[in-house]
Amino acid sequence: MTVNISKEVLHSFLDKGFLLSPDILEEEGFDTDFLNLVDTRILSKEKPVVIGSDIYKGVSKKGVTGINWVEFEKSRVLHEKGKTNRVYSSFLELIFDEPKDNSEESTGYTIIKKEEAPEPKLETIEEVAKEIQSQPVVEEVVEKVVPEIQTPQEQTNLSDSDYPLKVVTSYGDESKLREVKDFVGHYKSRYEFLRKIVASRQEMQNVISINRTSSKERNEKVALIGLVYDKRITKKGNTMITLEDTTGTIRVVFDPNKAKGIDYLCPDELIGVVGKVNENFMYASEIIFPDIPEKLSVKKYNEDICAAFISDVHVGSSWFIEDKFLELIDWLNGKHKDPNMIELSKKIKYLFITGDMVDGVGIYPNQDKELTIKSIRGQYDRCAELIKMIRNDIKIILCPGNHDARRIAEPQPPLDIYAESLKQIKNLTLVSNPAMINVLGTEGFEGFDILMYHGYSYDYYAANIGPIMMDGGYDRGDSIMKFLLKKRHLSPVHTSTLFVPNGKEDYLLIDHVPDIFVSGHIHKSSVSKYKGVTNIMGSCWQYKTDFQEKVGHHPEYCKVPIFNFGSGETMIVDFAPENKVPEIKNGNE
Amino acid sequence: MEMNEETKNYFDSIDHEVNIVLDLANRCRSKGLDPDNQVEIMLAKNMAERVVGIISVVAPELKGSGMVERIKELEAEYGMQDWRIALKIALETAQEKFVKFDEKVKAMEIGIRVGMAYITNGVVSSPLxxxxxxxxxxxxxxxxxxxxxxxxxxxxxxxxxxxxxxxxxxxxxxxxxxxxxxxxxxxxxxxxxxxxxxxxxxxxxxxxxxxxxxxxxxxxxxxxxxxxxxxxxxxxxxxxxxxxxxxxxxxxxxxxxxxxxxxxxxxxxxxxxxxxxxxxxxxxxxxxxxxxxxxxxxxxxxVKPKEGEEDKVKPDFTFIKDIVAGRPVFTHPMAQGGFRIRYGRTRVSGFSADSLHPATMAVLQDYIAIGTQLKVERPGKSTIISACDSIEGPIVKLEDGSVCKLDSVEKAKAVRDKITEILYLGDVLICYGDFFNRGHGLVPVGYCEEWWAQEVLEAADKQGKGYFEELLEKIKKDYFCKITLEEAINISETFGVALHPKYTYNFTAITIDELKEINEWVKSGSFLEEKVVLPYNGDGTTKRALELLGVPHKVVSNEYVVVFGTDSKLLKFYFDNLDFEKGSVLEALNKKFPIADKLGTSMGARMGRPEKAKMRKLTGSPHVLFPVGEEGGRLRSFQCAVDVGKVRNQFPIYSCPCGNESVYPTCEKCGKATKKKYLCKKCGMTEVQCHPEDIVEYKMWDLEIGKYYDSAVKLSGISRSMLPELVKGVRGTSNKNHVPENLVKGLLRAKHKIYVNKDGTTRYDMTEMPLTHFKAKEIGTSVEQLKKLGYMKDTFGNDLVDEDQVLELKIQDIIMPAPQGTPEEGSDGVFVRVSKFIDELLEKVYGEKGYYNVKTKSDLVGQLVLALAPHISSGAVGRIIGFSDTQGILAHPYFHSMVRRDCDGDELCCIMLADAMINFSRQYLPAHRGSTQDAPLVLTSILTPAEVDDMVFDMDIAWEYPLELYRAAQKCGKPWDVKVKQLGSTLGTEKQYYGMGYTHKVSDLNAAVNCSAYKTLPTMDEKVQGQMVVAQQVRAVKTDDVARLVIERHFIRDIKGNLRKFSMQQFRCIKCNEKYRRPPIAGHCTHGKCFGKIVFTISQGSIVKYLEPSLKLAQQFKISPYLQETLDITKMRVESIFGKTEDKQEGLVKFFS
Structure with a gap:
């Protein structure tokens, strides 16, 4: 089908520095609107020169990142000349997050394999392709089909004047017997997804599978991608890891002077390494982390709409700061001495609560002695009373934490039994932990994606990752969040959190990069930005407990980060008891 | 040192025998078949030698450096066991006065070790x-x-x-x-x-x-x-x-x-x-x-005690907190009806060991056996139980409402299945010495015979004996003698002392109103000869008071309550003499003479460890410390390895002049001594230690195992057709130089069905129990045999003629367990076979004559063993004089003290002396820390009381406790306010070896439960069932609280812990056992070319196993809503990960429904 494209259109692309490939004219629905998308969807400074149907198809659906466009175009030329389509097809995988037309491509491989001397990487990709074939990767985040899902749930019962809220991802409770293969599948899916991200990086040009290293010349430079199986420090003080892919394992020692980021290495994450091989051993000079792409443009809504973020309310605990929490409710309802504050509160349309709404029961030994409400139902009932006091045009989104009456293993399904009273509240949406929420998304505006994760795994990273410990560990929620975004995973280390695998998907992957990443658990709020993602850590509504005193935590309570969708800025409203008038701080640094 | 001829002969005979075995072992060792050519256990006669012996493990140069003499010199100056000796000797070592060290810091380090070794009697391995x-x-x-x-x-x-x-x-x-x-x-x-x-x-x-x-x-x-x-x-x-x-x-x-x-x-x-x-x-x-x-x-x-409560004993809940599922709580802290504390010591108790009545043990579902450890409220934390039949047994209520007092095992067994409630558990006999040693204040105790008797005698001394002379003489001779009701009333009337405890009911258990009610009720009854018949309409309230008093009665056809015999007379006596003018129950009864409180203080207790008597086996129960590697297959057998043809493992390297390369210091081909070789990183194989830093004494061999096996078969002299079906080795040696044992020992051990421990010996583990006196009939040894062993007279100086006479135990003599009907084999069978193994080893392998020549267990009597406690590196020589039906090793408190143990539930192991001397080698010990614990580095042949752990010196050895003790106890006085003869007072005198007393008689130390139900019940469900039956039956146990504690402290913690571990768990290859900290993404084992299946290390079963029992307990008993919710949430969490659990735990369901 040919679409008639005017010269104007061609010129408008030319003006921007793009050439259109003829095959693009074959594409359905192609028009000038696409030009607007090129800037927002291709998230790198360098842009492609020739836009063909391949880029169009990929980019029209989602943002594309981390692609070296010059290399891409070279590979396309090679592909078109029929020399090799190896590099090109791996680029395509990256653009589409899926193999490009499996049947056709695999025949292509076979032919090449027969005609030419097999290139080392060939089999790897072929394998990957096969694996991908057997386990189709879900295409797009928003349409994501979650196996355990009860949601997506959309708020339909509210009036038109409401601001939109969409639950993109929330995991239900799938009750089944977990087997070893579920754990294997968990790590395998992590490997497969992140591998593609890393493989597209320039440095990964020479990537081969680990079992091919043995056929390499001594000291030949190669790149490998795999999961870190373990990490230790050698006698000489060098970092040594065992790297694992589906074909085998290899020991990798890092050149301490060159390999940047080795201090941040942790077991079970996926990395790419570049170095020289020598039998079953590699001396690596570079590490490549999956990382998230830089967001170039700041997304803004056309109205000053705000969201407030709180977590760790701990209703039922003897240490719950109820008076201050009531003060927060009053403020949200527009009761405040300061007119500016009232003005601000009016703008708030969303309230995110990132777990530990209650103190729970049986969480630690002798907890009953530190509870004012000893029944879990009672605790949720009180929560419901509190939440109901909040004006009902604020949409409240609540995910569970490790104190809640849900399984502690992640993903934690939304609150259900025991929290019946919460389920009755109309403007409250219960989601899983982690969960992805989209707000303010309309036909013309994609809205803001908000990743909620309570943060149970943070304990581990605060205590075990050298640079984070040095930075202040538990006091530096921002460092931990940034660290995890780089790993593209909420809890990469096997023992860092409790999780329930289902064998098909690694739920704790950060597959889709959010606009806002919000957490709690560490009882200290912070706001930071990393590559365009706003990281928000909610504070708590509980005084310092004996336990926290003992382990040397420094909780800061009653601070509420507020994000303004109109300006993209964040501030922190302080309800801490020492201050008579809550102080407004600009936390966006 | 002062000792009489008999004692001297005793020690001489032991010393002599030790030396015979030592010489024999040295001759064997010199044949070169073992890692070292001489016996590796250092013999020490005193503490100084032990100190040097222990420290010589790290500083061999100290041997013969004059340190032993110097310690003795200092002991002469300061006295034995004085800390100043440790300070001096440590400093002198640090100053290198004995030997020079390479570095100053090393000298100081050894100095501290020497000082510590002295402080710890040279017994434990802590200094190392x-x-x-x-x-x-x-x-x-x-x-x-x-x-x-x-x-x-x-x-x-x-x-x-x-x-x-x-x-x-x-x-x-x-x-x-x-x-x-x-x-x-x-x-x-x-x-x-x-x-x-x-x-x-x-x-x-x-x-x-x-x-x-x-x-x-x-x-x-x-x-x-x-x-x-x-x-x-x-x-x-x-x-x-x-x-x-x-x-x-x-x-x-x-x-x-x-x-x-x-x-x-x-x-x-x-x-x-x-x-x-x-x-x-x-x-x-x-x-x-x-x-x-x-x-x-x-x-x-x-907390400041309330007015008037300053002296009160307060309940202590510590022991109950660490409750374990399946191990019952017997009494809540200080709960009425629990174990009634009574002061005293039997010949099988004291030194952290208490006694219960055998009938008490029988009614508690057999959970407490002789040797079972109890965790107790006071005076210490735990104790070991023995039986004593001269104290009070339990009072129980049966299905038909009757109440009876049980004073024998037979009676207890007869009614056991009909018991609905155990009203009173009976006495627990605790010795004064334990209160003294723990510094625990005395607690008031209930009225008892020994107290009454002394009060009577005291009063008689003051008032004159009157016409009671004969009776008083009888009482004086035996406090526990039979006193009739008439005699008792007469005595009390005459001397104004309280009525004999046998005729005193538990009046303090009821209120004055209840007493009035009973009075009314009794008055309405008909008094016949030898019985009282009371009308009974099924209303339990007044009858309950009668039950609490502990008055035995029968319920006849649900219409009458009948009290028989003496009790009927007694009841009449009491209710004829009531005076309600006064306020309290005891005062109301006190018309003619005082009535004493019979309850005193109850002690809380729960079951600790069950008793133990068992041959020790290493993992995989090997017969020999010779590697079979992967080639040994699943069973680690040589047969399997021989089929494969080789064993790939690390072995030492020796070369023989005959050209053979061997793993032994003696060539298995020609029998000649071989030459040791080393593997040097720089020079390769070498016969000299060329580069000490770079050499190791072993290499990886593909050992032709068939060759070694054949030569071992030949050496063992076992004919091919008689070869044991399975000879098991170890996967690999864990010692530093990978020294293996000679394979022939494995063949012989397998033939005699005994197993080897990590140090090359065969061990038997037993619960430690104290014993000061015994009877020939209790230990299955004849009077003649005992005489040969030096037991000529009984405790009271009479010639030994009868097997029923009480003999005082010599301090190095031990009685080993030979129980019947226990899951494990007794020590008699094991040691008979060890003896046969040793004899065959001597004859076939070392070319010596047999030493033991044992056919039956009585041949073992008189043989020496090496006794060793956990964490100790110094053994003590013991002499077997017999076998008991219990699972404990009955030995003198001194003997336990020698290995630094009291008898609160620890265990001791014994090795036949010749086995230890011939087969033990330090070179077999694993290279990791802690391996010298539990290894006999040093052996004390003669026990010197002054050199044992000083805790034992507090043990009391009196024949009776003075009246002041009971009076001080009433006022919660301190133990040191009262004088009772203690072991420490005899130190250094001849009397330190004999002349001990005890306060309560035991007719037969074996006569009670001999194996705890905890050990015979196969599943946790059944154990918990039994635990709950005990909780429901014993009045002094709060059943709901036990259910709560079991759920809260054991089950929930276990489920939660495992649930937590589940997603963080390790994985394991089913084929090669390789461990993975997370599953490999390949989905199968990636170790070598294994490709084995990967499995969980924590299974679903281990997580959910306690869930159903918990839920059932929660259903059946009352637990707090908080705990119920916690349990429900736990269930939800389990189901969320594993799916809905099916109701598989039928045992408990059946039981509680």
Missing amino acids: EGFTKLEIKRRRDGGEYLALFYSGPIRSAGGTASSVSLIIGDYIRQNMGYEPYDPDENEVRRMCTELTDYHERITNLQYFPSDEEITFLINKIPVQIDGDPSEKIEVSNYKRLDRIETDRIRNGVCLVTGEGIAQKAPKLWKQLSVWGKDFGLENWNFLKDFVDLQKNIKAKKA
Whole structure:
């Protein structure tokens, strides 16, 4: 089908520095609107020169990142000349997050394999392709089909004047017997997804599978991608890891002077390494982390709409700061001495609560002695009373934490039994932990994606990752969040959190990069930005407990980060008891 | 040393026999078939030799350096076991007065070890492994200070010895010119955090000092208490300090600080305040301030007792908190109807061992057997149980409502299945010495015969005997003699003492109103001869009071309550003489003479460890310490390895002149001595130690196992057709040089069905039980045999003629277990076979004559064994004189004390002496820390009472406890306010070896339950069932509370812990056993070319196994809504991960429905 494209259109692309490939004219629905998308969807400074149907198809659906466009175009030329389509097809995988037309491509491989001397990487990709074939990767985040899902749930019962809220991802409770293969599948899916991200990086040009290293010349430079199986420090003080892919394992020692980021290495994450091989051993000079792409443009809504973020309310605990929490409710309802504050509160349309709404029961030994409400139902009932006091045009989104009456293993399904009273509240949406929420998304505006994760795994990273410990560990929620975004995973280390695998998907992957990443658990709020993602850590509504005193935590309570969708800025409203008038701080640094 | 002829002969005969075995073993060893050509156990006659013997493991040069003589010299100056000796000898070692060391720090380190070894009697391995090293570190001002490193094995040294090691360290520091440690604030806080973490997250410290105490101590102690990391978890705060190398918890540090110096400060100060300044230790005067500080803290914490309650004994809930599912609670703390405390010692108790009536053991579902450990409320934490039939048994209520008193096992067994309630459990006999040793205040006790008898005699002394002379004489002779009701009333009327306890009911269990009700009821009854018939309409309230009084009665056809015999007369007597004018029950009864309180104080208890008597087996139960490697297959057998044809493993290297290369020091082909070879990194194979840093004494062999097996078969002399079907080896040797045992020993052990321990010997483990006197008939040894062993007279000086006479045990004699009907084989069978194995080894392999020539167990009588307790590296020689039906090793308290144990539930192991001498080698011991614990490095052949652990000296050895004890107890006095003869008072005299007394008789020490139901019940469900039956039946147990505790303290913790571990778990290859910290993404084993299947290490079963039992318990018994919710949420969490659980736990369901 040919679409008639005017010269104007061609010129408008030319003006921007793009050439259109003829095959693009074959594409359905192609028009000038696409030009607007090129800037927002291709998230790198360098842009492609020739836009063909391949880029169009990929980019029209989602943002594309981390692609070296010059290399891409070279590979396309090679592909078109029929020399090799190896590099090109791996680029395509990256653009589409899926193999490009499996049947056709695999025949292509076979032919090449027969005609030419097999290139080392060939089999790897072929394998990957096969694996991908057997386990189709879900295409797009928003349409994501979650196996355990009860949601997506959309708020339909509210009036038109409401601001939109969409639950993109929330995991239900799938009750089944977990087997070893579920754990294997968990790590395998992590490997497969992140591998593609890393493989597209320039440095990964020479990537081969680990079992091919043995056929390499001594000291030949190669790149490998795999999961870190373990990490230790050698006698000489060098970092040594065992790297694992589906074909085998290899020991990798890092050149301490060159390999940047080795201090941040942790077991079970996926990395790419570049170095020289020598039998079953590699001396690596570079590490490549999956990382998230830089967001170039700041997304803004056309109205000053705000969201407030709180977590760790701990209703039922003897240490719950109820008076201050009531003060927060009053403020949200527009009761405040300061007119500016009232003005601000009016703008708030969303309230995110990132777990530990209650103190729970049986969480630690002798907890009953530190509870004012000893029944879990009672605790949720009180929560419901509190939440109901909040004006009902604020949409409240609540995910569970490790104190809640849900399984502690992640993903934690939304609150259900025991929290019946919460389920009755109309403007409250219960989601899983982690969960992805989209707000303010309309036909013309994609809205803001908000990743909620309570943060149970943070304990581990605060205590075990050298640079984070040095930075202040538990006091530096921002460092931990940034660290995890780089790993593209909420809890990469096997023992860092409790999780329930289902064998098909690694739920704790950060597959889709959010606009806002919000957490709690560490009882200290912070706001930071990393590559365009706003990281928000909610504070708590509980005084310092004996336990926290003992382990040397420094909780800061009653601070509420507020994000303004109109300006993209964040501030922190302080309800801490020492201050008579809550102080407004600009936390966006 | 003073001793009579008989004692001297006794020790001489033991010494003589030890030397015969030693000579024999040395002859065997010289044949070169073992790692060393001579016996590797050092013989020590006294403490000085033991000290040198132990320390020579790390500093062999100390042997013959004059240290032994010097210690004896110092002992002459200061007396035995004086700390000053340890200080002096430690310093002299550090100053290199005995031998020169390479480095100064090494000299100081050995010095501290020597000092510690002296403090610990040269018995435990703590000086070797508990104190790991000494380091010189830098002060902030650049000066140098000493850091002492401790590890887990310091535990076996005990709190006192471990804290004295700090003083020794400081004494050396001062005299060698080092500066004191200058802790900074973070280091002090680190210690506070670390102790808290250890106490809360690892295991309870016996004494958990407050932060204030720790801060005080760490700032003052002039050396640094340091240690290697021991736990997996890190401290929760104060990490990465430059002078503390690890962030993980160091158990050695916690033990030395908490259970050591903080707990023992008063004891330390008691000594240092006397002679501290003579040694320049004035800097330790802070101990005084510390003791004051502790007192202040204690005073602040202590809740002021209410008016009039100052003297009251208060319940202590500690023992019940660590409840274990399947091990019953027998009495809640101080609950009425529980174990009634009675003072006394039998010949099978004392030294942390208590006695119960055999009928009590029988009614408690057989959970308590002789030798079972109880965790108790007082005076200590735990105790071991023996039987005593001269104390009171239980009072029980049966299905038909009848109540009876059980004073024999037979009676108990007859009614056991009909019991609905155990109203009173009966007595627990606790000795005075235990109260004294633990510093526990005396508690008021119920009225008892021995108390009554002395009151009567006292009164008679004052008032004159009158016409009671004959009766009084009878009482004087035997406090427990039979007194008729008439006699009892007469005596009380005459002398004004309380009525005989046998005729006293438990009046303090009821109120005055209840007494009135009973009075009315009794009055309405008909009094016939020898019985009282009371009308009964099924209304239980008044009858309940009668039950609580402990009046035995029968319920006849649900219409009448009948009291029979003496009790009917007694009831009439009591209710004819009531006077309700007075306020209390006892006063109301007190018309003619006083009626005493019979209940006294009850003691709470729950079951601890079950008793044990079992041959020790290593994992995989090998017969020989010779590797079979992977080739040995699943069963680790040589047969399998021979089929494969080789064993790939590390072995030492020897070459024979005949050209053969061997793994043995003697050629298995030609029998000649071989030459040792080394593997050098630089030069390859070598016969000299060319580069000491680079050589190892072993290499990886593909050993032609068939060759070795054949030569072993030939040597063993076993014909091919008689070869054992399975000879099992170890996967690999864990010792430093990979020295294997000679394979022939495995063939012979397999033939005799015995197994080898990690040190090359065969061991039998048993529960430790004290014994001071015995009867021939109890131990299955004839009078003639006993006479041959030197038992000529009985305890009372009569010639030994009858097997029923009571004999006093000689201090190195032991009685071994030979129980019937237990899951494990008795020691008799095992040791008969060990003897046969040794004889065959001697004859076939070493070319000697058989030594034991044992056919039956009675042939074992008179043979010597080496006894060794856990964490100890010094054995003691014991002589077998018989076998009991119990599962305990019955030995003299001195003997237990020799291995530094009291009898509160520990175990001891025995090795046949010839087995130990011939087969033990230090070279077999694993290379890791702690391996010298439990290894017989040193052997004490003659036991010297003054050299044993001093705890035993507190044991009482009187024939009766004085009246003052009972009177002091009424007022909650202190044990030291009363004088009772104790073992310590005989030290150094001839009487230290014999002449002990006991207060309560035991007719037969075997006569009670001999195997705990805990061991015979196969599943946890059944154990919990039994536990709940006990809880429901015993009046003194709050059933709901037991259900709560079992759920809360055991089940939920277990489920939660495992649930937590589930998603963080390791994985394992089913084929090669390789462990994975997470599953490999390949989905199969990636180890070599294994490709094995990967499986869980924590299964669903292990997580859900306690869920159903918990839910059922919660259903059946009343638990708090909080716990119920916690349980429900736990269930939800389990189901969310594993799916809905099916109702598979039928056992409990059936039982509770």
